[in-house]
Amino acid sequence: MSHTPGVRQAQKQKTRQALMDAALGLLEEQSLSSLGLREVTRAVGVAPTAFYRHFPSVADLGVALVEEALGSLHPMIRTTVSPAEDSDERIARAVGLIAGHVAAHPAHVRFIARERHGGVQPVRDAIREQLARFAQEVKNELAKDPVSAGWSDADLLMLAGLYVDQMLVTGSLFLEALEAQDDQEAQEAQEEARRRAADTAARQMRLISIGRRHWLD
Numbered sequence: 001m002s003h004t005p006g007v008r009q010a011q012k013q014k015t016r017q018a019l020m021d022a023a024l025g026l027l028e029e030q031s032l033s034s035l036g037l038r039e040v041t042r043a044v045g046v047a048p049t050a051f052y053r054h055f056p057s058v059a060d061l062g063v064a065l066v067e068e069a070l071g072s073l074h075p076m077i078r079t080t081v082s083p084a085e086d087s088d089e090r091i092a093r094a095v096g097l098i099a100g101h102v103a104a105h106p107a108h109v110r111f112i113a114r115e116r117h118g119g120v121q122p123v124r125d126a127i128r129e130q131l132a133r134f135a136q137e138v139k140n141e142l143a144k145d146p147v148s149a150g151w152s153d154a155d156l157l158m159l160a161g162l163y164v165d166q167m168l169v170t171g172s173l174f175l176e177a178l179e180a181q182d183d184q185e186a187q188e189a190q191e192e193a194r195r196r197a198a199d200t201a202a203r204q205m206r207l208i209s210i211g212r213r214h215w216l217d
Contacts (some may be wrong), residue, residue: 016055019055023061023062023065025043026040028107031115032059032062032118032123062123066112068108069112074137077164080093080094081163082141091206099174102174109175113168113175138164151215159212163208166201166205173201176197177194
């Protein structure tokens with residue numbers, strides 16, 4: 001026996017991940033609705049029929065990319081609204097965490113930003129489901145904060161949705177700053193783009209925070 005089941009499974013997982021990585025790279029220049037499985041398999045170096053051993057369709061590959069892009073972020077999202085610090089410290093930490101994530105995973109951030117309102121329904125649904133989970137988890141964290149005393153569940157969920165949407169906006173701001181760096185040779189200009197993104201994100205989050213403190217007024 002030349003291949004044990006464990007080795008075959010590892011090879012299968014490796015090929016599956018290679019298909020996802022190749023698709024993510026190709027999606028830097030196009031939307032998922034225009035991506036063909038032959039493009040993906042050609043990039044990996046496998047036969048087109050091999051694609052179906054891993055994904056029923058390109059849409060299913062896209063759903064897997066949503067899970068990869070967002071599934072691991074739940075602890076980070078909850079951390080950004082933890083009541084352990086005051087508002088300005090919390091905002092600074094949230095902006096820093098998001099900036100770091102964008103710098104480490106720009107292709108994933110770009111994919112979610114583009115496909116959230118894209119033309120592939122299962123992928124839009126998968127993103128919507130993940131964001132709904134984020135909102136529920138953020139709501140649970142916000143409910144622990146004394147500032148939330150007297151808030152209804154519906155209003156807390158609404159506020160949580162605002163925070164989640166703002167995190168996506170913040171991610172897009174940092175992605176734009178990151179992509180702008182390709183055309184800027186001066187280090188000072190690169191850092192300035194990032195500073196502007198951080199400042200804008202902090203001001204937007206602060207506006208939500210101020211509204212939160214006065215909502216019950």
